Amino acid sequence: MGDAPKKGFDRAEFVARTARAQALMAAENLAGMLLTTEAEIRYFTGFHTLFWQSPTRPWFLLVPAEGKPVAIIPEIGAALMRQSWIDDIRTWPAPRPSDDGLTLLVELLAPLARTKQRVGLMKGHETMLRMPLGDFEDLTSRLAGLNFIDATGIMRALRMVKSSAEIEKLAHVCAIGSRTFAQMPELARARTPLDEVFRAFRREALLQGADDVPYLVGGADQGGYYDVISPPSARPLQNGDIVMLDTGVSWDGYFCDFDRNFAIGHADDLSRRAYDVLWRATQAGLEAARPGLSCRALFDVMKSVIAEMDTASGDVGRMGHGLGMQLTEWPSLAAFEGTEIKENMVLTLEPSLSYGDGRIMVHEENIVIRSTGAELLSLRAPPELPVI
């Protein structure tokens, strides 16, 4: 994998991200932004570890109105955080349930509370508070006067538009995903149990240069699958199956997210038709996507093609989403989303439809928005349902 970009980011990336955040914060008169979630803390610091999988310890970052972010983190993370551009790193020997960072947070935020400042916190759609709710209630009562404001709009605006270094990583991981799917004829033969296909797919992705394959779901059944979020069964693939794998492969903390459909042995007519409709819906999306279009309009473009076969589609609520440090990010390609598409957004196009007796088919590509329109990051799926 000699073509891999360099891992991590230059310090200038974090300086620029912080400056942009602070400009948006100033416009909303925020004295700081308190972050508790992996992607947000990594966004401003580069702090990258799988240790977040343990629910035991909370982690905090304050982006102040001016100057560098301040980290309040468990001592176990100090060595790694010291490798970042952050200078002010305050730690405690977590876990310490009686005081898991709260005293340090109160110390940092008390001056802002005394002057009744506004501090941003993620409260909106697709966010969560990653600390015990009881501790948060305690914190707010100890910081009476502090005005916690929803800062989701600020983080959304920052993270939706990718830097060139981010796009380079995303292109790289999408290429790894594409090379892995190219091996499917070897991995998914008739009589192979579906869970073994999953294992083989993960092994192949690692061989192709993935750091990890955190997300892999799919389905297989005669003439189409019924469910797109299941873990695999041990049922062997059979001639006449339609098999779909949907994967989030990761590299340096960035994800691809796309799927591929295959027919085993032969493809039934209805599944071939569903595939064709989805392929053309995606194609219409690819041709329409450009800066200035709304997410809703891009959704409508794909939906109008889907309507050839399924007028009720939309139970999954959307036909694509942002992609980056997380498998799914803002914005949604959905009827509710008025957000304007901008240059350097990275998106999935993901139309789906129901057909037959409740079968579902999904189809997904990953794109980056350039000034002139969409550029594919995933290798475009073939226009006809491939038969293995």
Place this chain on the structure above:
Amino acid sequence: MGDAPKKGFDRAEFVARTARAQALMAAENLAGMLLTTEAEIRYFTGFHTLFWQSPTRPWFLLVPAEGKPVAIIPEIGAALMRQSWIDDIRTWPAPRPSDDGLTLLVELLAPLARTKQRVGLMKGHETMLRMPLGDFEDLTSRLAGLNFIDATGIMRALRMVKSSAEIEKLAHVCAIGSRTFAQMPELARARTPLDEVFRAFRREALLQGADDVPYLVGGADQGGYYDVISPPSARPLQNGDIVMLDTGVSWDGYFCDFDRNFAIGHADDLSRRAYDVLWRATQAGLEAARPGLSCRALFDVMKSVIAEMDTASGDVGRMGHGLGMQLTEWPSLAAFEGTEIKENMVLTLEPSLSYGDGRIMVHEENIVIRSTGAELLSLRAPPELPVI
């Protein structure tokens, strides 16, 4: 892997878990328990999907005072949830930011609010609320009268003690981890870049029957490593390196969590001594662990051996923890933890120490508590630092 237990659980397992929960809820006079997190919802339903990695959609389960749990979930999960023992499954076309399940929740909980009932919610240590904070604030204001009580103690009590079916899965995944580590002499040779060792380890674990390797961290450096939560660098292993890999391999939604240390080419005396102290600290823990002992006492047993070399140890706050559906679970083996060890708890013993110029060494085994004491689930590490 012909020795794999069957995947999933019998319905009786969920019936028993729910009955135990309802008994504990009755003792605290709870009319229900509202759950939002993956492990808790899976615990009562068997609902198992990687789809939780997407932050887009919230998921809810109400465990009522009597009868089966009620699921309020995005439509995309309905097909999978219908395979569970749950009958009452209410869905909406998520994402729908204007009403992401809230109307359904209000409908379900309004009768309890009118009579000012107590409803459990996870608010305590090692928990989080997995829904937008703004939506939660909206929910509580629409359900004025409802009294949300911290139910962490109930979930802790339930999940800390494993069923025999759970222990079977944990034994299986620990065996996969052990077989994978047994291949380390093949995977971690001098001059192999550490990130390639990580890839090879993941591939080997899959070959050994793992569903996935969600967690893999480690370090390598001359005469010892400095950091135990980093992703791997591309630095090639060198003679004189101490290399440590710490992994959470998963199978059917259950984790192992243990690490192994190796010296490349030769081992320096100080690292050999650190390893010896840690091995004996673990051994002391293995011999002491039994029902009736407190977690604090087990911590003290290991700490007293560590004190031979490091009296300040404890910056990571604990020397082991519960293990099961998550990489780390309650309880902690720590000075703050008075919890009594019970039969059928599955625990990690994880002493660590600092030595030399800020180097750290960790050592970890996985055990199940039987009536007579600890039974190893991981294959015991050798008493002397192995040289590759």
